[in-house]
Amino acid sequence: MTADSITLIKPDDWHVHLRDGEMLKQVAPYTARQFARAIIMPNLVPPVTTTAMAVDYRRRILAATRDYPDFQPLMTAYLTDDIDYEDLIKGHQQGVFTAAKLYPAGATTNSCHGVTDIKNIFPALEAMQKQGMPLLVHGEVVDNDIDIFDREACFIDTVLQPLLKDMPELKVVFEHITTQDAADFVMSAGDNIAATITAHHLQINRNDMLVGGIKPHYYCLPVAKRELHRQALRQAATSGHKKFFLGTDTAPHAVGDKESACGCAGIFTAPHAIEHYAQVFEEENALNQLETFASINGPNFYGLPINKDRITLIKESQHVSEIVGNNDLSLSPFKAGETLVWQLHSD
Ligand code: DOR
Ligand code: ZN
Numbered sequence: 001m002t003a004d005s006i007t008l009i010k011p012d013d014w015h016v017h018l019r020d021g022e023m024l025k026q027v028a029p030y031t032a033r034q035f036a037r038a039i040i041m042p043n044l045v046p047p048v049t050t051t052a053m054a055v056d057y058r059r060r061i062l063a064a065t066r067d068y069p070d071f072q073p074l075m076t077a078y079l080t081d082d083i084d085y086e087d088l089i090k091g092h093q094q095g096v097f098t099a100a101k102l103y104p105a106g107a108t109t110n111s112c113h114g115v116t117d118i119k120n121i122f123p124a125l126e127a128m129q130k131q132g133m134p135l136l137v138h139g140e141v142v143d144n145d146i147d148i149f150d151r152e153a154c155f156i157d158t159v160l161q162p163l164l165k166d167m168p169e170l171k172v173v174f175e176h177i178t179t180q181d182a183a184d185f186v187m188s189a190g191d192n193i194a195a196t197i198t199a200h201h202l203q204i205n206r207n208d209m210l211v212g213g214i215k216p217h218y219y220c221l222p223v224a225k226r227e228l229h230r231q232a233l234r235q236a237a238t239s240g241h242k243k244f245f246l247g248t249d250t251a252p253h254a255v256g257d258k259e260s261a262c263g264c265a266g267i268f269t270a271p272h273a274i275e276h277y278a279q280v281f282e283e284e285n286a287l288n289q290l291e292t293f294a295s296i297n298g299p300n301f302y303g304l305p306i307n308k309d310r311i312t313l314i315k316e317s318q319h320v321s322e323i324v325g326n327n328d329l330s331l332s333p334f335k336a337g338e339t340l341v342w343q344l345h346s347d
Contacts, residue, residue, distance in 0.1 A: 016038040018061060024061065033346075034273055035071070035274075036070065042075075099135070108138060152181065196246065199334070216263040245297040268334060277293070
């Protein structure tokens with residue numbers, strides 16, 4: 001399919017880091033401009049662990065996105081070894097928590113309060129299974145003796161499969177999958193298992209990050225893998241299969257924190273998220289599947305209504321800014337300085 005413009009049901013972003021304070025004010029409008037809803041990650045400092053904290057955080061997000069009054073942030077709880085699961089379930093029943101996020105302790109940014117052993121949160125997971133409350137997983141093991149490129153595949157074998165044996169009805173979103181192993185696992189699992197796929201893992205492999213000089217702005221977790229995995233992700237995303245949907249994992253860090261001897265993990269894709277995905281789908285000759293991936297599979301999995309609004313993308317090239325924001329909060333958007341093929345039409 002070739003086209004000069006495409007109109008889609010307004011998409012949702014099922015995995016977003018909006019941060020807090022000045023950073024929140026700076027980045028949230030990018031997401032709210034393109035997406036009707038977004039699943040908000042809870043890895044703040046301190047993390048969002050209670051219903052009351054989520055209510056407050058949601059209020060700050062709504063203030064930061066007041067120019068987009070229809071934007072709906074969907075809140076998540078950060079699971080800890082001693083999570084108060086009665087509060088968690090109450091928060092879900094009250095419509096505050098859409099889902100809960102599992103960070104294995106030490107796996108990524110602000111995960112130090114995460115779960116040290118999945119068994120520690122079994123009471124919470126059992127309650128979530130009963131409620132139909134989705135568990136969102138950062139699927140990487142943290143053992144020092146496991147190579148960083150193998151950590152996702154190892155998580156499937158050592159954590160996810162055993163967990164699903166114990167809790168076969170638990171609804172799980174395997175977040176930001178990066179390997180063929182993960183795509184295959186999701187396909188072979190029951191209908192209660194789905195996955196998000198980021199725009200950057202569809203576009204870059206580990207060579208892009210490491211060949212010809214190290215590119216800190218391509219460093220994220222899970223780290224980009226070899227090309228065969230990127231190809232498997234592109235196939236999964238563009239297949240239209242109901243188990244795969246859009247989740248950018250946009251994760252802003254100030255330029256100084258990325259371009260550092262110990263650079264932070266995270267790629268800031270929010271400014272042109274839907275346009276990055278459109279480019280991939282066009283390259284794969286699958287623009288006709290973009291709406292399914294971006295706007296339909298997610299709400300169907302979460303049991304939420306499909307959006308009524310529409311967006312239009314036009315085929316008109318645009319330049320990605322080198323830097324957005326200012327002073328110590330300047331950010332380098334994904335594909336900074338490059339040219340994009342698609343452009344979100346703003347009314
Ligand atoms: O690259 C990442 N950045 N991966 C994560 O899991 C967390 C995120 C962040 O919060 O910066
Ligand atoms: Zn994330």
